[in-house]
Amino acid sequence: MQYLDSGKLGILVTLLIVAFILFNIARAKNRTDLFIRRIPGLNALDDAIGRATEMGRPVLMVPGIGGLDAVSVQAVTIFSNVARTAAQFSTPIRLCCADAAVYTVAQEVIRDVYQQEGVPERMDAQTVQFVSDRQFAFAAGVQGMILREKVAATFLLGAFYAESLIFAESANSIGAIQVAGSTQNTQTPFFIAACDYVLIGDEFYAASAYITRQPVLVGSLLGQDWGKMLIIGSIFAGMLMNSVERNQMVTMTRQESTVEVRGGQESVAEMVPYEGEPRKKNATETTIYRLFHPMYTESMYQIERQPKPEENPEPAPAEGGEVTL
Amino acid sequence: MNLLAYQPTWWTLNPQDNGRYGVLVGVFIAGMVLFFALSKVPHSARRPIVVGVTFLAGLFWVLRYLWPEPIALRENELPNGFVEKTGQWLQTSVPFVSGIAQVVTSFLLGLGMFSLLRVHFTKITRKQKDWQFSVLLLVCMALMIAVGYADWLQREFWIKEKITDDTTTWTNVNVVFNILFEGLLQNMDAAMFSIIAFYIFSAAYRAFRIRSMEATLLMSSALIVMLSLMGAVTSGWNGTIDNMTGSNPANLLNNLKLNELAGWLRNMVQVPALQALEFGVGLGTLAMALRLWLGLERGGVTE
Amino acid sequence: MWKLLADAQKIKREYLFLVLVVSLSATLIGLKKALPQIPDSNSMDLYAVMMTSDPNKPVFIQSDWTNSTRGESRGHFQGLVRSLMATNRKFVFYSVADPQAPQVARDAIRTINQERKKQGLREYKPWDDYLDLGLFPNAENSLNAFSNSIKSAWGGRRAKDSTGRERPVFDSPVLQGVTKIEDCGAYYVVSASNSIDIAIERLGTKVTMGGLVTGVMGPGMLPYYRSGQLKGLTIGLVGVYDLEYMMEHGINTADEAGNIVVKNRTKPEQVIPPVPEGTTFGQGATNNLALHIALTLMILAIALGNVGMIAKKKLEGGTK
Known part of the structure; x- marks a missing residue:
């Protein structure tokens, strides 16, 4: 990260939001009265498992096809809660993974859940399984499972792409109750069209706080809300500032040029008095623009540094061209 | 010496050396032994290991994001002072650190294949459906x-x-x-x-059914967008409006042109809503990452 | 009557699928028609970037599509490559997303070269006119490395020169004068995955970036276009035809009869010519017809479903 790439503002805002979250986590540890609005999709989790138990059919869970990141970890965390209820009712589950790392983590988590519930023998090879890491091979594998095993409920939570509708429509065709949520906004409309309950946007991240009501999670949710208020406030402030500034006459303007510094051609910018026809400021002459587009000045290129010793050669070409470590 | 920086290694300098495969096998076996040893760690000791490794791994990327990089550093120059040196060290260490993630993922792929084989061999031996x-x-x-x-x-x-x-x-x-x-x-x-x-x-x-007010709005918007995707229909409809207005760009009827309507829906309704959702998702990811990094979350993955 | 309409709701989905297959198959047997089009303003901006980027600088193409989305992405890629070849711009392509991606891009370029040969136009030669850098695994790391230094990220790559000898890619005429990612004329991402998000995050501030994405990804990309991080954007099948239509007619350019076919009302001063040589209408024109058929069927199906639903309500109301 070079602060000059996008200004220091981004980092400042990130740190501010981090502070909000940590402060609220600390604050929530001693409080039990924090309220989370009703999220129907999450209320439906238990109903769906109950239905599967009555029908004696499995519950299918898919944590998306992304790698091991915050999204899949969150999905596995939600699934651990589902698995706990399922283990209590002896309902079989099928957790299908498209990424080996997610599979390994999910297997450990679900095994722990079954052990904690005192029924480790109910977890078999099919409970958590790796299907394929190729998108459509995975889609075909899971679709086959949905149709063959006639799953009673499906939970599609995580990073989904084109395969989302294949799963959702297949499960819909056999009448499974479906709860879905994707952090990929492009797939949300497909889920809305084909599923019973959909978690939209960050409801997905609110799920574990909603289900477990752990103070740390609820506090973190409150911190996120403070972050949202900050964003809403900055949108309004930006709108006002831009509206005012765009009606002011331009006095200074940014002048970009190429200069020769220490033997190299470098692009630099500076603010110079505006001497053209009187006019109002354009979008690139506002304070907001300057905040996000810092200027490289000539002096930055004039920092004196020691030359690199000659004996450090260029890296030799790697076999097959890939970065070899 | 910058141990993590990308530099010509024995691998790149000796692409034809057969000895490298011996080393590869050795590293592979050592990795498997490490995996096995970690799987035997008692349950109570797992959480500190998971939290510790997660923190260390996260720390690198947090520093990489926050630490300033040297400005306008030429390829033939050395960085000045502690801040610049650390900044450059973090920058040049990215391939090494990312490489570790790739190596771990490769090991895990073996476990994935094992799962696949286990599921299907069980099916075959038990002659399941x-x-x-x-x-x-x-x-x-x-x-x-x-x-x-x-x-x-x-x-x-x-x-x-x-x-x-x-x-x-x-x-x-x-x-x-x-x-x-x-x-x-x-x-x-x-x-x-x-x-x-x-x-x-x-x-x-x-x-797309007219069941409620919301559903009707959804269907109408979908119809406008679908019609606007058909160039022939859009041209015909817009041509009719141009005929009615005499191609006067100031006429209010121009707003009823299909591409204008669809563009308005896209730019004024869809994009702001998506941006708002993205903000929410971004904040959620940040909070989740922070909780994982600092080991604040109990249950699920870090239990 | 109401009963008949109400029964329409019970149509098996398989019959609807059959109608869709049969009507779309008609376009596969080569039914091609250049229907009139009003290109989107984001597509116009992309075409403008394509035709106005510095012709002396190479264009970098991050080609992250595979056969799965060839219906849209191959059209985008071919439109882009045809325009670059017709205007004599050198280019470099690579993928950061999928091992299949470089091969499908190579196949698409080979097809265009064969087409140019038939038309008596100059074939584009690897090494001299374009470079194939293959796959860089892991988009996040690779694009980060490009942002840091393409000299070290691409330094290990080799390609065969015109005499068949393998040489470092930076010796190629395509990369002459290029030392950092900012030295490209323009940077295009032809993508069906989130690799374009990573490209915008890592390189967006350093290059003039254009996006050529699938229809499903379009809504997610529009905020980047609206905020100026993508200088141009073309979306899905309609975007393919938009490009081809502008390659044929230009923007705000009068044809022989004096008519301006594609008008950019928001930028009336911008005059972008059509491409000077080669094919313009290709996959976009063929698939655009298929899109018209599919959308018409979909609208009919939705209308049928709604009429059926109303009819059912009427019948139930009548029997009560």
């Missing part, structure tokens, strides 16, 4: 691995000089691999993808 499909899957898997490796070995080592892009220089193995990969796998991928067309069709048929 549709066990024949499992046989087919295992045969295909073995065939693809065998032919894939043979093809790779021929192209990269055994007869590297003889094989070119020209298909007449290919051996039987190359041809079979091409049929399996390009001919079968790729087309099956495309076939799976194209099935979505039918699902979109049936989902739209079911979802």
Whole structure:
């Protein structure tokens, strides 16, 4: 990260939001009265498992096809809660993974859940399984499972792409109750069209706080809300500032040029008095623009540094061209 | 000395040295032993290990994001002072640190394959329903691995000089691999993808109904967008409006042009809503990452 | 009557699928028609970037599509490559997303070269006119490395020169004068995955970036276009035809009869010519017809479903 790439503002805002979250986590540890609005999709989790138990059919869970990141970890965390209820009712589950790392983590988590519930023998090879890491091979594998095993409920939570509708429509065709949520906004409309309950946007991240009501999670949710208020406030402030500034006459303007510094051609910018026809400021002459587009000045290129010793050669070409470590 | 920085290594300097495969096997075995040892760690000691490793791994990326980088550092110059040196060290260490993630992922792929084999062997040995499909899957898997490796070995080592892009220089193995990969796998991928067309069709048929005010709004917007995607319809409709207004750009009726309506829906309704959702998702990811990094979350993955 | 309409709701989805297959198959047998089009403003901006980027600088193409989305992405890629070849711009392509991606891009370029040969136009030669850098695994790391230094990220790559000898890619005429990612004329991402998000995050501030994405990804990309991080954007099948239509007619350019076919009302001063040579209408024109058929069927199906639903309500109301 070079602060000059996008200004220091981004980092400042990130740190501010981090502070909000940590402060609220600390604050929530001693409080039990924090309220989370009703999220129907999450209320439906238990109903769906109950239905599967009555029908004696499995519950299918898919944590998306992304790698091991915050999204899949969150999905596995939600699934651990589902698995706990399922283990209590002896309902079989099928957790299908498209990424080996997610599979390994999910297997450990679900095994722990079954052990904690005192029924480790109910977890078999099919409970958590790796299907394929190729998108459509995975889609075909899971679709086959949905149709063959006639799953009673499906939970599609995580990073989904084109395969989302294949799963959702297949499960819909056999009448499974479906709860879905994707952090990929492009797939949300497909889920809305084909599923019973959909978690939209960050409801997905609110799920574990909603289900477990752990103070740390609820506090973190409150911190996120403070972050949202900050964003809403900055949108309004930006709108006002831009509206005012765009009606002011331009006095200074940014002048970009190429200069020769220490033997190299470098692009630099500076603010110079505006001497053209009187006019109002354009979008690139506002304070907001300057905040996000810092200027490289000539002096930055004039920092004196020691030359690199000659004996450090260029890296030799790697076999097959890939970065070899 | 910058231990993590990208530099010519023994691997890159000795691409033809056969000894490297010996080392690779050694590293592989050492990795497996480490994996095995970690799996035997008592349950109570797992959480500190997971939290500690997660914190260390996260710390690198947090520092990489927050630590300033040297400005305008030329390739033939050394950074000045502690801040610049650390900034450059973090920057040049990225390939090394990312490499660790790739190595770990490769080990885990072995576990994934083990899962696949276990599920399907169980199905076959117990003659469970549709066990024949499992046989087919295992045969295909073995065939693809065998032919894939043979093809790779021929192209990269055994007869590297003889094989070119020209298909007449290919051996039987190359041809079979091409049929399996390009001919079968790729087309099956495309076939799976194209099935979505039918699902979109049936989902739209079911979802766009005038059941409530919201559903009616949704359907009307969908219709406008769908019509605007048809260039012939848009041109015809817009032409009619131009005839009515005498192509006067100031006429209010211009707002009823299909591309204007669809553009308004997209730019004024859809994009702001998506941006708002993105903000929410971004904040959620940040909070989740922070909780994982600092080991604040109990239950699930960090239990 | 109401009963008949109400029964329409019970149509098996398989019959609807059959109608869709049969009507779309008609376009596969080569039914091609250049229907009139009003290109989107984001597509116009992309075409403007394509035709006005510095012709002396190479264009970098991050080609992250595979056969799965060839219906849209191959059209985008071919439109882009045809325009670059017709205007004599050198280019470099690579993928950061999928091992299949470089091969499908190579195949697409080979097809265009064969087409140019038939038309008596100059074939584009690897090494001299374009470079194929293959796959860089892991988009996040690779694009980060490009942002840091393409000299070290691409330094290990080799390609065959015109005499068949393998040489480092930076010796190629395509990369002459290029030392950092900012030295490209323009940077295009032809993508069906989130690799374009990573490209915008890592390189967006350093290059003039254009996006050529699938229809499903379009809504997610529009905020980047609206905020100026993408200088141009073309979406899905309609975007393919938009490009081809502008390659044929230009923007705000009068044809022989004096008519301006594609008008950019928001930028009336911007005059972008059509491409000077080669094919313009390709996959976009064929698939655009298929899109018209599919959308018409979909609208009919939705209308049928709604009429059926109303009819059912009427019948139930009548029997009560």
